[in-house]
Amino acid sequence: xxxxxxxxxxxxxxxxxxxxxxxxxxxxxxxxxxxxxxxxxxxxxxxxxxxxxxxxxxxxxxxxxxxxxxxxxxxxxxxxxxxxxxxxx
Amino acid sequence: xxxxxxxxxxxxxxxxxxxxxxxxxxxxxxxxxxxxxxxxxxxxxxxxxxxxxxxxxxxxxxxxxxxxxxxxxxxxxxxxxxxxxxxxxxxxxxxxxxxxxxxxxxxxxxxxxxxxxxxxxxxxxxxxxxxxxxxxxxxxxxxxxxxxxxxxxxxxxxxxxxxxxxxxxxxxxxxxxxxxxxxxxxxxxxxxxxxxxxxxxxxxxxxxxxxxxxxxxxxxxxxxxxxxxxxxxxxxxxxxxxxxxxxxxxxxxxxxxxxxxxxxxxxxxxxxxxxxxxxxxxxxxxxxxxxxxxxxxxxxxxxxxxxxxxxxxxxxxxxxxxxxxxxxxxxxxxxxxxxxxxxxxxxxxxxxxxxxxxxxxxxxxxxxxxxxxxxxxxxxxxxxxxxxxxxxxxxxxxxxxxxxxxxxxxxxxxxxxxxxxxxxxxxxxxxxx
Numbered sequence: 001x002x003x004x005x006x007x008x009x010x011x012x013x014x015x016x017x018x019x020x021x022x023x024x025x026x027x028x029x030x031x032x033x034x035x036x037x038x039x040x041x042x043x044x045x046x047x048x049x050x051x052x053x054x055x056x057x058x059x060x061x062x063x064x065x066x067x068x069x070x071x072x073x074x075x076x077x078x079x080x081x082x083x084x085x086x087x088x089x
Numbered sequence: 090x091x092x093x094x095x096x097x098x099x100x101x102x103x104x105x106x107x108x109x110x111x112x113x114x115x116x117x118x119x120x121x122x123x124x125x126x127x128x129x130x131x132x133x134x135x136x137x138x139x140x141x142x143x144x145x146x147x148x149x150x151x152x153x154x155x156x157x158x159x160x161x162x163x164x165x166x167x168x169x170x171x172x173x174x175x176x177x178x179x180x181x182x183x184x185x186x187x188x189x190x191x192x193x194x195x196x197x198x199x200x201x202x203x204x205x206x207x208x209x210x211x212x213x214x215x216x217x218x219x220x221x222x223x224x225x226x227x228x229x230x231x232x233x234x235x236x237x238x239x240x241x242x243x244x245x246x247x248x249x250x251x252x253x254x255x256x257x258x259x260x261x262x263x264x265x266x267x268x269x270x271x272x273x274x275x276x277x278x279x280x281x282x283x284x285x286x287x288x289x290x291x292x293x294x295x296x297x298x299x300x301x302x303x304x305x306x307x308x309x310x311x312x313x314x315x316x317x318x319x320x321x322x323x324x325x326x327x328x329x330x331x332x333x334x335x336x337x338x339x340x341x342x343x344x345x346x347x348x349x350x351x352x353x354x355x356x357x358x359x360x361x362x363x364x365x366x367x368x369x370x371x372x373x374x375x376x377x378x379x380x381x382x383x384x385x386x387x388x389x390x391x392x393x394x395x396x397x398x399x400x401x402x403x404x405x406x407x408x409x410x411x412x413x414x415x416x417x418x419x420x421x422x423x424x425x426x427x428x429x430x431x432x433x434x435x436x437x438x439x440x441x442x443x444x445x446x447x448x449x450x451x452x453x454x455x456x457x458x459x460x461x462x463x464x465x466x467x468x469x470x471x472x473x474x475x476x477x478x479x480x481x482x483x484x485x486x487x488x489x490x491x492x493x494x495x496x497x498x499x500x501x502x503x504x505x506x507x508x509x510x511x512x513x514x515x516x517x518x519x520x521x522x
Contacts, residue, residue: 076377
């Protein structure tokens with residue numbers, strides 16, 4: 001069981017605002033879903049690598065890329081050819 | 090013959106988010122054919138929202154690989170179809186652009202998450218469409234709207250340009266009113282792409298054949314048991330009976346991992362979503378984050394405001410499942426469960442050629458009927474196993490219950506789309522007569 005306080009903390013970790021009046025509903029639905037996930041308790045065995053699968057790599061060679069104006073076209077805020085992000089400090 | 094197709098559909102079911110009133114087309118196998126594309130597949134110059142308000146106004150600067158292939162074969166991309174927000178839903182009701190209605194009965198949902206694509210095809214607005222299937226999102230709406238939909242083998246169609254929700258599960262696939270048209274579209278979109286590292290060089294070039302003499306069909310008890318509407322099960326059994334009349338042989342089988350497949354699916358897809366959807370923060374695209382505010386505060390605000398409830402719920406579930414202290418209980422177990430599902434399918438498909446059952450446990454829900462998230466998740470029980478195992482699966486219409494369409498689901502071996510397409514074709518050509 002997770003509490004309303006834990007739900008608010010998960011939302012914060014995920015960078016998601018929850019309205020105060022949504023917390024109780026989210027908590028109730030979350031707990032019902034987690035209870036259903038308990039079906040996984042019957043699964044035994046360890047996580048193992050799948051030997052028939054291999055990673056696919058390519059050579060680190062520069063390829064074509066989009067023009068700067070295309071890349072910035074969808075950004076909400078730009079300055080001097082850069083995207084502008086919120087303050088870090 | 091190159092040209093421009095004018096497209097002004099009477100879209101009373103809200104199947105489209107964006108339409109292109111003059112769609113250019115070229116020469117090729119699909120010259121001049123109107124194709125609708127689900128709105129989570131990038132289309133250069135055409136708004137792509139994923140059914141989310143957080144991508145309102147986003148215009149991709151490049152085409153998804155499948156869209157390049159469509160254009161290369163002359164298709165006219167006539168619009169972007171409505172969907173559950175980021176593919177998270179089974180009804181198309183979680184869209185930020187209003188629900189799509191089922192053309193068969195407008196008080197019902199079309200299924201989801203590719204509900205717009207299914208409705209556009211079923212209503213006759215386009216002959217074919219692309220959908221995506223993470224846990225049934227092509228097959229469910231195909232079944233609910235009475236059309237054909239194929240989820241290809243994982244890796245047979247490139248995901249380059251598909252806005253990711255759960256990368257290890259999802260595939261782009263064809264939807265149309267007939268098996269032949271689905272096959273024709275599949276031929277165009279299956280091609281190796283070095284930009285998707287999970288892409289296989291296994292192109293599909295196949296002419297559907299109705300010859301299913303001595304085809305062995307496995308019938309898993311779990312697909313006809315608890316939770317499945319007995320009238321739906323009966324309709325599907327009688328369709329399988331027709332396949333027997335055509336020379337197929339049926340064999341009972343079991344997929345015991347079905348007991349926890351759905352739980353594993355929801356742990357895996359939400360975990361992947363929590364990581365994938367971190368990129369939507371209002372900086373590079375979408376409604377702008379308030380740059381004068383602190384980083385986390387700005388992101389929380391823009392994500393809280395523009396993500397719908399179901400998307401926020403799934404991001405939070407995934408964040409929780411991956412968090413310290415819970416990883417082993419949820420994500421670790423889900424990976425083991427997934428391996429068991431895959432092994433169950435490989436074992437059964439070693440003994441039979443295809444597995445058959447209903448696509449969905451019920452017919453289309455009424456709008457608003459699935460207000461509780463868990464009850465909506467439970468309706469995916471028969472479709473998610475194919476995504477966990479990575480095997481191909483098709484839904485083909487096989488009758489009605491209360492006037493609403495029922496889908497027959499046929500699941501095949503990895504890269505054996507040809508076999509399930511032939512079985513579906515045989516039913517369509519001969520069985521339903």
